[in-house]
Amino acid sequence: MTTERLGLHHKDILSPLLREITVPLSEYCFANLYLFRESHGYEVLSDGELYVKGRTYDGFTYLMPTMPAVSLDPVLLKEHLREVDFLFPVPEEWLGIFSPDEFEVFFHEGDADYLYTVEKMSTLAGRKLHKKRNLLKQFVEAYQHEALPLTDEHMDDARSILDEWQKDTVLDPGQTDFGPCREALDRYEELMLCGGIYYAEGEPAGFVLGEEVNDETFVLHFAKGRTKFKGVYQFMFNNFAKILPPKYKYLNLEQDLDSENLRIFKSSYVPDAMVKKARVKLRW
Secondary structure, three states: OEEEEOOHHHHHHHHHHHHHHOOOOOOOOHHHHHHOHHHHOOEEEEOOOEEEEEEOOOOOEEEEEOOOHHHOOHHHHHHHHOOOOEEEEEEHHHHHHOOOOOEEEEEOHHHOEEEEEHHHHHHOOOHHHHHHHHHHHHHHHHOOEEEEEOOHHHHHHHHHHHHHHHHHHOOOHHHOOHHHHHHHHHOOOOOOOEEEEEEEOOEEEEEEEEEEEEOOEEEEEEEEEOOOOOOHHHHHHHHHHHHOOOOOOEEEOOOOOOOHHHHHHHHOOOOOEEEOEEEEEEOO
């Protein structure tokens, strides 16, 4: 078996494999793996089949498959699982192939992705989202605003937004996703990311960026806004959902990582589904 630290040179190998998996989980995107390679200590393992070895935020080692579980060699899989804590992230639709006699399946709440219909985000319809609509209305009425594609000419503005966002958190950059987000901006085209940037009163106000995870799901890896512009996040999510190509039915805002603030924020948009990610452990 060969083991390498995950790097940009793995993009051409991993991207097509991950693309073939077609599940809506946010981890199954090369850019996500690459940008958070330090946080998870990602390595690429090759032994006829490719795995990504990583470490969860709560300290467990795991293997992530790069093909649907049904296609994995069961003998090799068991050998590899003896070297880590579990296989992860495993979509619920794959669990049928894991015999309860041989495998233990469990879930961690903070792992689940928040999934919303694009229609919901583009309309903010319904009683439960009336506060979001009000904030959106306040933003639109209070500020002269502009929404543009995030392209090279706007990257410095996006970096300034990110810098201000980081200062406002009053946390060390190592405690936030500042580093991965900055690298996402720096390697935007190389990682084939897509996003939008938003202006209010002629000033950079916020940006979002992400990528396609499958044919009907777009995942937003980052959303950063300047809090001086009330309602900017509601405006960004609503606008971006409106301009997504019609083939996308879902918007994935990723997991909350057991952060109470993130859980409250993402739950406030009333997710249409919580996409669970199983941890599958060998029993012996």
